[in-house]
Amino acid sequence: MKVCIDSVSKMFQNVRALDVVSVEFAAGEIHSLVGENGAGKSTLVRIITGVHRPDSGVVKLDGNPVRFGSPRDALAAGIGAVHQERNLIPHFSVGENILLERLPTGNGFVDYKAIDARASEMLDILDPGIDVRSDVSSMSVAHMQLIEIAKALSLNARALLFDEPTDSITKHGAAALVKVLRRLSSAGVAIVFVSHKLDEVLVFSDRVSVLRGGRVVASNEPIAEMSRPRLVSLMIGREERIAQIGHGCGVIGDVALELTSVATSYGHRGIDLTLRKTEVLGLYGLVGAGRTEHARAIVGVGKIISGEVVVRGRRVTVHNPYEALARHRIGYVSEDRKDEGLILSHGVRSNIAMTVWRAIASMFKLLNRTTEATVANSYVRKLAIRISSLDQMVSTLSGGNQQKVSIAKWLAAATDTLILDEPTVGIDIKTKVELHELIDELARQDQTDLLQLERGCLA
Amino acid sequence: MIALRRLLETEWGGLALIFGLGGGAAGLLSASFFTEFNIYVMLRSGCVGILVAFAQMIVLAVGQMNLAVGALGGLVAVLFGAMLEVLDLPLPVAIALALLIGVAGGLFNGVLTAGTGIGSFIVTLASGSMFTGINVGISQSKPFHGIPAEFVAFGDARWSFMPALLWPSLIVAPLLAIFLYRLTPGRRLLAVGGNAHAAELSGISPGAMVILAHAISGGLAGLAAVLAVAQLGAAQPEIGATWLLISFAGPIIGGASLNGGRISILGAMFAVLVIALIENLLVIVMVDPYWVQFTLGALLLTTVGLNQWRATHAARA
Numbered sequence: 009m010k011v012c013i014d015s016v017s018k019m020f021q022n023v024r025a026l027d028v029v030s031v032e033f034a035a036g037e038i039h040s041l042v043g044e045n046g047a048g049k050s051t052l053v054r055i056i057t058g059v060h061r062p063d064s065g066v067v068k069l070d071g072n073p074v075r076f077g078s079p080r081d082a083l084a085a086g087i088g089a090v091h092q093e094r095n096l097i098p099h100f101s102v103g104e105n106i107l108l109e110r111l112p113t114g115n116g117f118v119d120y121k122a123i124d125a126r127a128s129e130m131l132d133i134l135d136p137g138i139d140v141r142s143d144v145s146s147m148s149v150a151h152m153q154l155i156e157i158a159k160a161l162s163l164n165a166r167a168l169l170f171d172e173p174t175d176s177i178t179k180h181g182a183a184a185l186v187k188v189l190r191r192l193s194s195a196g197v198a199i200v201f202v203s204h205k206l207d208e209v210l211v212f213s214d215r216v217s218v219l220r221g222g223r224v225v226a227s228n229e230p231i232a233e234m235s236r237p238r239l240v241s242l243m244i245g246r247e248e249r250i251a252q253i254g255h256g257c258g259v260i261g262d263v264a265l266e267l268t269s270v271a272t273s274y275g276h277r278g279i280d281l282t283l284r285k286t287e288v289l290g291l292y293g294l295v296g297a298g299r300t301e302h303a304r305a306i307v308g309v310g311k312i313i314s315g316e317v318v319v320r321g322r323r324v325t326v327h328n329p330y331e332a333l334a335r336h337r338i339g340y341v342s343e344d345r346k347d348e349g350l351i352l353s354h355g356v357r358s359n360i361a362m363t364v365w366r367a368i369a370s371m372f373k374l375l376n377r378t379t380e381a382t383v384a385n386s387y388v389r390k391l392a393i394r395i396s397s398l399d400q401m402v403s404t405l406s407g408g409n410q411q412k413v414s415i416a417k418w419l420a421a422a423t424d425t426l427i428l429d430e431p432t433v434g435i436d437i438k439t440k441v442e443l444h445e446l447i448d449e450l451a452r453q454d455q456t457d458l459l460q461l462e463r464g465c466l467a
Numbered sequence: 468m469i470a471l472r473r474l475l476e477t478e479w480g481g482l483a484l485i486f487g488l489g490g491g492a493a494g495l496l497s498a499s500f501f502t503e504f505n506i507y508v509m510l511r512s513g514c515v516g517i518l519v520a521f522a523q524m525i526v527l528a529v530g531q532m533n534l535a536v537g538a539l540g541g542l543v544a545v546l547f548g549a550m551l552e553v554l555d556l557p558l559p560v561a562i563a564l565a566l567l568i569g570v571a572g573g574l575f576n577g578v579l580t581a582g583t584g585i586g587s588f589i590v591t592l593a594s595g596s597m598f599t600g601i602n603v604g605i606s607q608s609k610p611f612h613g614i615p616a617e618f619v620a621f622g623d624a625r626w627s628f629m630p631a632l633l634w635p636s637l638i639v640a641p642l643l644a645i646f647l648y649r650l651t652p653g654r655r656l657l658a659v660g661g662n663a664h665a666a667e668l669s670g671i672s673p674g675a676m677v678i679l680a681h682a683i684s685g686g687l688a689g690l691a692a693v694l695a696v697a698q699l700g701a702a703q704p705e706i707g708a709t710w711l712l713i714s715f716a717g718p719i720i721g722g723a724s725l726n727g728g729r730i731s732i733l734g735a736m737f738a739v740l741v742i743a744l745i746e747n748l749l750v751i752v753m754v755d756p757y758w759v760q761f762t763l764g765a766l767l768l769t770t771v772g773l774n775q776w777r778a779t780h781a782a783r784a
Contacts, residue, residue: 059668080670095665097658099729108658109669117649159669 009070009086009166010035011056011198016065018051025051027222028065033167038189038199039228040209043219044243044438045407049202050092052219053171056200057089058082069167083109088165090156090173092202096144103127103140106159130162131155134184149176157185167198174208186212206236218242244438261285263318264425265338267306270315274301279315283425288451300343303427307332307340320424333363339423341415343430349414352403356395359402359413360384363421387416391446408439415443419450426450478722478731481773486741493744497751505747506628513743514632515698518691519710520717520735521636521643522684527718528647529680530660530727531580531587535595536688536714539572540707542598543692548611548702558615566689572598573685577678587677602704611702622697632694636736639687644732656680661728712767716742720770741770 011033018026026048033039043049054060056067058076066073069085076082082089096105103123104111112122127140134154144152153176160168168189174182190212193199203209209216209231216234218226226242265283270276276298283289293299304310306317308326317324319336332338342348350359361368361380368379384398391412395405402413411431418426431447432440474480493500519536526533547565550556556564576594580587624631647653658666659676667673688707695706719725720741721734745766749759 057668078670078672079668080672083670089668091668095662095668097661097665097728099661100658104654108666109655109671111651111654113651117645118651118654 009196009198010068011087011167011200012068012071013052013056014066014068016052016055016062016067018048018055018060018063020051024222026055026062029219029222029224030065031217031224031227033198033200034215035166035196035198036193037214038193038201038212040201040203040213040216040231041219042203042206042209042216042239042243044204046221047219047243048222049219050171053089053091053169053200053202056082056167056169057087057091059091083163083165086166087169088160088163088167089169090153090160090171092171094149094152094156096152096155098145099143101141102131102138102144102147102155105144105155106130106140106162108159126162127158131158133161133188134158135181150178150181153177154181161188161192165197167200168192169200169202171202172204173201174203174205182208206239209239210234210236220245261287262320264320265306266316266318268316268318270305270317271313272301272305273311273313274298274305276302276305286451288447300429303340303429306427307338309340333421333423337422337424338427339363339418339421339425340427341418341429341431343433345410345414349417350402350410353401355399356388356393356402356405356413357381357384357398360387360416360420363417383420384416387420390419391416392442408443411439411443415446477733479733479737482721482734482737482741482770485770485773486737486744489741489744489748493748493751496748500747500751503628507625507630509743509747510628510740511625511630511632511698512746513739514630514636515691515695516710516713516717516739516743517636517736518639518687518694519714520721520739521639521732522687522691523714524718524721524723524730524732524735525643525656525680525687526587526684527723527725527727528660528730529656529677530663531677531680532725533573533576533591533681533684533688533714534588534711535572535576535591535598536684537707537710538595538598538602539569539685539688540692540695540710541704542572542602542707543569543689544696544702544706545602545606545611545704547693547696548614549605551615551702552611552613558618562693565693566686569685569687569689569692570682571685573681573683573688574678576685577681580681581674581677587681606702606704608704610704614696614701618697619700622694622700632698635690635694639690640732640736647730647732652676652679657728657730659727712763713739713742716767720767738770742767 013029013031015028015030016026017024017028029048029052031041041049041052051060055062058079058081061076067076068074074085076085097108100108101123103126106127107123112119112126114122124140131138131140131154134157135151138147138151138154144155147155153173157170157173160170173185177185189199189201193214201209201213213231215228216226216231216239217224217228218239220243261284263282264285265281267279267281270279272279279302281289291299291302301310305312306326308328308331312325317326319338324336326332326336326338329340332340346352351362357377357380361383364383365375368383369375381398387393388395388398393409393412393416395409402410405413415428415431428447432443474484490500499505519540522536523533543565546568547561550561550564551558572594576587576591579585579590579594583590621631647657655666655671656676656679658669658671659673663673666676691710692706696702699706717735717739718730720738721736722731723729723735742763745763746759749762754762
């Protein structure tokens with residue numbers, strides 16, 4: 009099926025998400041859609057799948073204009089999708105999630121045996137290790153993503169859209185996916201692949217279109233005529249810059265945080281780690297390796313069940329994040345900024361000042377908006393956060409600026425040690441470079457020691 | 468031992484055990500507990516509550532709540548009484564109409580919630596007040612006594628310690644189980660409760676499921692009201708006034724999630740029976756009636772706490 013986007017525009021609260029966008033996704037082709045965060049890729053996917061309606065312009069399927077009122081209409085028209093956020097029903101089995109809206113029945117009753125059989129048929133191609141009968145709530149993010157992909161593949165759709173499908177799955181899973189997509193596309197399915205992993209895009213797409221700031225800057229380009237530098241310059245509007253960071257400074261500081269044969273309630277065993285003052289220590293591992301859990305155990309979200317934790321020379325037990333901050337001056341910037349890093353419905357001002365409310369309150373424990381503003385403003389300037397006003401709701405900021413706010417909050421708290429969990433997750437290339445420089449600067453000039461967790465890149 | 472552990476891992480197992488052990492303890496405390504008649508009295512006091520709990524549970528399943536369960540029950544009860552006393556309708560017709568009125572009230576809640584996007588909390592808070600208003604307006608706060616004798620007799624009937632009033636619950640429970648676990652609309656209803664956005668992206672209409680859940684809830688509240696009339700022997704306008712607590716306590720103690728998508732039918736049943744047992748015990752050990760309400764609340768907290776503890780420990784083991 010050919011999916012044709014003809015001059016589609018979409019506004020969200022005065023922000024032009026899509027500005028007269030025209031692209032064509034041909035049958036039998038894998039078409040990658042790339043662009044920075046906030047370029048409008050997901051909005052475009054949501055319009056094609058009936059989640060959003062365009063303000064103007066039309067979507068045509070094989071030349072016929074369609075107007076979807078809900079995702080249901082798009083599904084009925086043969087359009088399947090894997091959206092960026094995970095969309096599974098907790099406490100339902102893997103199989104039932106895959107066949108959710110078209111459960112096989114016998115005599116009117118849901119036939120669970122048929123569910124298991126049909127679901128595993130599809131899932132086995134991607135990862136035979138997943139049991140279709142188990143509850144999805146107990147699954148890792150990587151497995152959840154595979155389950156959603158299996159769900160989309162099982163639709164027998166004539167057009168399939170994937171919004172960053174390989175974000176957290178393993179290399180093996182990604183390879184299996186690509187194989188399936190190849191087969192589907194040669195059977196005449198139009199495949200749209202949204203990704204920010206450019207290497208992946210270059211390897212297996214047939215065509216690529218680039219979005220920047222809601223506009224199409226490159227449309228239906230054959231992949232043979234593309235290169236990574238060209239894609240990057242199209243995406244960000246100029247050449248890619250590499251972060252200006254020196255390599256490991258010569259001065260070795262005192263030990264700030266030391267773990268000796270630590271075991272945690274999450275199942276880590278025998279962890280030794282030494283973080284020195286003013287250094288940035290990277291902690292690397294694939295999805296599911298346990299980096300996040302490890303960080304959480306340090307700040308007291310999980311439990312350290314044995315071993316020794318020494319913070320600046322003193323042996324300590326951290327019971328909860330409040331203690332970590334107030335007593336041991338350790339901060340934790342979560343990788344999940346939407347759920348754990350920010351209060352999305354509050355303004356920039358209170359999000360940044362939150363960690364210092366106690367410190368800046370006046371003698372009657374009253375908070376002064378001006379003091380709050382002074383604190384917030386200084387970090388907005390320092391981190392170059394782009395906001396319209398201090399009271400702008402954080403939910404309306406772009407991913408990169410949200411991340412900066414969630415880091416600013418911890419900088420305001422003036423912690424000595426900061427644990428950054430995937431600080432550049434879901435952030436565009438330009439902001440990523442800025443963040444890397446910022447992290448480097450923090451360590452050198454502000455005497456903060458950092459533990460940075462990064463997940464392994466698959467591409 | 469393994470069987471016991473399996474039992475404890477289910478949502479209702481712990482409650483069944485509490486019910487059994489509590490009953491045993493009660494028997495030791497007082498000779499009058501294990502009389503056929505006392506067991507009957509205790510079970511009979513839970514019959515209406517089980518259906519009230521189911522009425523709330525089905526709405527919790529779709530991720531909403533129904534604060535109008537009691538008010539709708541009261542309205543159905545007086546209309547049922549009026550149909551029998553004033554209109555002199557035959558009993559089966561009156562029962563059928565009563566259930567239909569319940570469904571209609573539920574549909575009203577469901578359509579308003581799904582159609583306007585106003586939360587079910589506010590919609591049912593307001594509609595509950597409206598239902599009570601109609602109830603009071605029609606009944607003038609006076610009960611209808613013209614209930615056929617055979618229906619009142621059904622309310623008192625028993626076979627050994629089994630009250631006849633328990634039958635409707637014993638029929639409704641498996642029907643609900645089949646609906647929620649084996650039929651497509653039931654699965655969709657639970658899916659919407661578990662993650663409405665994901666269900667919608669899969670082409671399921673959350674609005675339709677919300678309306679369905681409220682309609683079933685209304686029907687169950689209607690059935691509970693009809694049974695309450697049989698139990699009391701009169702269609703009293705106060706029926707339903709005290710249902711709110713049990714409607715939430717039953718499903719929640721039973722293991723339902725307030726966030727939706729997760730319920731336990733047996734859990735809710737046993738939770739109501741445990742509460743009935745506790746009330747019965749309080750009478751037997753002669754707790755000052757003025758303190759029964761307090762004791763009940765405290766015991767509810769304890770039971771929920773114990774169940775939570777059990778759930779987290781079962782998950783870890």
